[in-house]
Amino acid sequence: MNIIYYEAHNNLYLNLTNRCSADCVFCIRNFADGVYGYDLRLSKEPSSEELIEALEELDLSKYREIVFTGLGEPTLRFDVVLAVTRWLKNRGIRVRLDTNGHAALINPELDVVSELKKAGMDSISVSLNAESEDKYNKLCRPIHKNAYRSMLDFVKGAREAGISTRVTVVKIPEIDVEKCRKLSEELGSEFHIRTLSESASKEIGDKN
Ligand code: SF4
Incomplete structure (x- = not known):
């Protein structure tokens, strides 16, 4: 079964893709097929038409917000993020993007922040995950060079464009949470600590 939401x-x-531009050591994709009991492995990535058709069947007013996420990086499907955001915003629904912040590297031909702003994106939640580039590269293993810098620029750009921003870290011993919190303050964004799933904690713990 293809679970797209x-x-x-x-x-x-919304589960847009299982692909990602990083390969984080703590990524849930390495330990499970999904979250909250949902198997989020996609046999086929949904088109914007398929997503909108599915959303039309739901009472969207009962949700706090609709969140682009997925067992992967949603901005690899940037055109879908924009199209579905426009559709949702036309209906007055609150929309959030959960992302690794690599959108500008993935879509170099676009001004990604202004496209998100134009589409009406309300907020973004970006995985900060490390207090330094060196540590970020070791933990998140991004495929693009300068991914850490680009991620920070993405957060700053979004905040300056008036999109509500939050950065997150996962609670693992390698990460200096307080330094990340300070960085988040400098970026002017909210800060959130995520807890690793039990299976991921065990796997990472066993390897250390
Ligand atoms: S950015 Fe997210 S989806 Fe991509 S590898 Fe890291 S944890 Fe997994």
Whole structure:
């Protein structure tokens, strides 16, 4: 079964892709097929038409927000993110993008922040995950060079464009959470600490 959306935390999450421009050591994709009991492995990535058709069947007013996420990086499907955001915003629904912040590297031909702003994106949640580029590269293993710098620029650009921003870290011993919190303050964004799933914690713990 191809699960292209799922409910959690009073939100509706859209599962756009299983691909990613990073390979984080703690990524859930390495330890499980999904989250909250949903198998999020896609046999086929949904088109914007398929997503909109599915969303039309739902009562979207019952959710706090609709969140682009996925067992992968949504901005690899940037055209879908924009099209579905426009459709949702035309209906007055709150929309968030959960991302690794590599959008500008993935879509170099676009001014990604202004495209998101034009589409009406309300907020973004970006995986910061490390207090330094060196540590980021070791933990997140991005495919693009300068991914850390580009991610920070993405957060700053979004905040300056008036999109509400939050950065997140996962709670693992390698990360200096307080330094990340300070960085988040400098970026002017909110800060959130995520807890690793039990299976991921165990796997990472066993390897250390
Ligand atoms: S950025 Fe997210 S989806 Fe991509 S590898 Fe890291 S944790 Fe997984």
